[in-house]
Amino acid sequence: MGQKITKKELERAENLYNEQRFDEAVVEWKKTLKRLNKPQDKFQLCGRICSALCDVGKYREALTFAGQQCELATAIGDSNFKAEAYFSIAFCNEKSCEFEKAISYCKRAQHKHPEKSVISGKTFLCLGNAYAGMSEFRRSWTHYVRAMDEAKSTANKVLEIQTSAKMGALFCRLGDHESCAAYCNNSLELLGDLMDDDPDLKYRRQVVVQIAEAFRKQGRLAEAMDSCEDAMKIAMQYSDRPVQARCLYLFADIHRKRSDCERASPRYESAYSIMSEIGDRVGQVEVLGGMAKTAVLQRDYQKARELNNKALDLSTKADCKLGMLRCHARQKLLNEISPGDDTGQGHETYVKKLVEEMELFCGVCGDVIGQKPERLEPLSCGHFVHARCAPHLARSTIGRAGRRRPCPACRSNSSRNPVLPLT
Numbered sequence: 001m002g003q004k005i006t007k008k009e010l011e012r013a014e015n016l017y018n019e020q021r022f023d024e025a026v027v028e029w030k031k032t033l034k035r036l037n038k039p040q041d042k043f044q045l046c047g048r049i050c051s052a053l054c055d056v057g058k059y060r061e062a063l064t065f066a067g068q069q070c071e072l073a074t075a076i077g078d079s080n081f082k083a084e085a086y087f088s089i090a091f092c093n094e095k096s097c098e099f100e101k102a103i104s105y106c107k108r109a110q111h112k113h114p115e116k117s118v119i120s121g122k123t124f125l126c127l128g129n130a131y132a133g134m135s136e137f138r139r140s141w142t143h144y145v146r147a148m149d150e151a152k153s154t155a156n157k158v159l160e161i162q163t164s165a166k167m168g169a170l171f172c173r174l175g176d177h178e179s180c181a182a183y184c185n186n187s188l189e190l191l192g193d194l195m196d197d198d199p200d201l202k203y204r205r206q207v208v209v210q211i212a213e214a215f216r217k218q219g220r221l222a223e224a225m226d227s228c229e230d231a232m233k234i235a236m237q238y239s240d241r242p243v244q245a246r247c248l249y250l251f252a253d254i255h256r257k258r259s260d261c262e263r264a265s266p267r268y269e270s271a272y273s274i275m276s277e278i279g280d281r282v283g284q285v286e287v288l289g290g291m292a293k294t295a296v297l298q299r300d301y302q303k304a305r306e307l308n309n310k311a312l313d314l315s316t317k318a319d320c321k322l323g324m325l326r327c328h329a330r331q332k333l334l335n336e337i338s339p340g341d342d343t344g345q346g347h348e349t350y351v352k353k354l355v356e357e358m359e360l361f362c363g364v365c366g367d368v369i370g371q372k373p374e375r376l377e378p379l380s381c382g383h384f385v386h387a388r389c390a391p392h393l394a395r396s397t398i399g400r401a402g403r404r405r406p407c408p409a410c411r412s413n414s415s416r417n418p419v420l421p422l423t
């Protein structure tokens with residue numbers, strides 16, 4: 001009798017999940033969880049609950065189920081289970097911007113299960129995201145590449161969709177909008193192959209909002225608005241809080257770019273409140289930056305300064321170097337427009353130091369990367385060079401004996417550096 005009920009409940013939950021009604025699926029799963037006896041079954045169900053909670057932005061609650069998985073794995077005494085539990089903990093931590101913890105748990109997962117497995121590709125993706133959050137772009141890229149290799153070699157389309165979108169997001173941050181579009185479109189194309197009732201279609205709205213962001217950065221505001229409205233509509237339909245917050249932030253930014261502070265401000269406020277609720281500190285830093293820029297438009301420099309300080313504080317706590325850099329640069333600008341108590345010395349030094357730390361310069365020409373939109377070329381070591389500089393690198397990488405010279409930035413040997421035909 002009990003087993004019958006359990007089976008029915010599980011079926012119902014599965015249907016809800018497939019319809020992307022994640023919150024409702026979680027309610028059903030929680031009921032079933034109480035009825036299960038076998039630790040292996042409980043473990044699997046905790047994993048499902050954990051990932052469904054992450055889908056709706058409830059990362060902190062998700063973490064408690066990842067913790068339960070960890071306890072169950074210890075009881076079962078199997079290293080595969082342990083590896084999966086560590087991955088779940090890493091996943092929740094990455095989502096709630098606890099990047100150091102995410103990295104540490106990913107490494108534990110890899111240590112428990114170093115060979116190719118279902119979780120190994122996901123672990124590389126999670127590491128890539130955590131490093132991206134900390135603005136360690138070189139490490140982020142190399143981990144994305146490994147996730148992508150794994151996705152292709154195991155024909156894991158869903159992993160490819162996610163990794164390709166994240167690679168696009170990385171290029172967007174570095175100001176290469178052409179590459180961003182190429183990677184995002186690759187994700188969209190793969191998503192197009194999914195059936196209408198596939199829950200993995202949830203990734204589509206994340207890609208669309210990324211495309212909206214790239215349009216916004218290029219000043220293509222009407223297109224940004226269209227993509228953002230598209231993503232928002234679906235995010236509302238499926239109670240996807242993280243994407244809703246992202247859309248609100250972009251709406252606000254678009255209005256600000258159009259000098260419409262009246263419309264921008266309430267949208268920044270709403271984005272901020274969702275992001276603080278779900279624990280997206282990196283997002284909060286971006287929103288505070290947008291609010292500070294709005295205050296500058298309104299010539300309220302005192303408010304701009306306060307908002308900027310708050311952003312600096314948060315980005316320091318989240319270890320988000322790009323956020324810190326933007327705050328220092330903004331503070332320097334603010335001091336030029338309206339001198340205050342802060343003499344402004346030091347900000348330039350911080351900016352230089354952060355650029356160095358993030359290795360945000362082209363190894364060939366030495367210019368800073370990401371200051372203006374430009375096509376980039378990643379090298380196998382993870383360093384980026386300008387695409388226009390890559391031919392020079394190719395020439396210089398062929399030594400006298402026809403041997404490749406290392407990447408100018410890190411001098412690591414690389415077999416994948418672009419090479420021009422010698423003829």
Ligand SMILES: [Zn+2]
Nearest residue numbers: 362365386389
């Ligand atoms: Zn260059």
Ligand SMILES: [Zn+2]
Nearest residue numbers: 381383407410
């Ligand atoms: Zn390098």
